[in-house]
Amino acid sequence: YILGKNEYKLEETPDEWKEILEMENEAIEEMLTFVGKGLLSGIIRIDGKIMAVTFGEFAKTNSKGTVIVHVEKADDRVRGLYQAINNEFCKHLPEATVYLNREEDMGLENLRNTKLSYRPINLSMKYRASFK
Secondary structure, three states: OOOOOOOOOHHHOOHHHHHHHHHHHHHHHHHHOOEOOOEEEEEEEEOOEEEEEEEEEEEEOOEEEEEEEEEEEEOOOOOOHHHHHHHHHHHOOOOOOOEEEOOOOOOOHHHHHHHHHOOOOOOOOOOOOOOO
């Protein structure tokens, strides 16, 4: 786990986050099997240690016009690291890339504000469903 301002040791992780973090780690591990096979990726190392990672893919197989960013993780104890991984990832995309889909903000205000700061051309409607 990349730890942030409210740094927890694994055994101190709040129970309500443990399952979510475990599922997230499993999904990222599965994604890693596609590096070099169509998955776009980037890392930032500081003193040899990976401090930020990002993964994405082209939205359509035969088009480089839109990239979907699935994962972006950084140690938020390093100021500006999230912005740096995003900037570097974008700088290395093909010239044909016009759009970047930053995906879901999960209702987190700081993530939503960050996404809005990139001046999106479109925001998808959000819906909630409950099953009876």
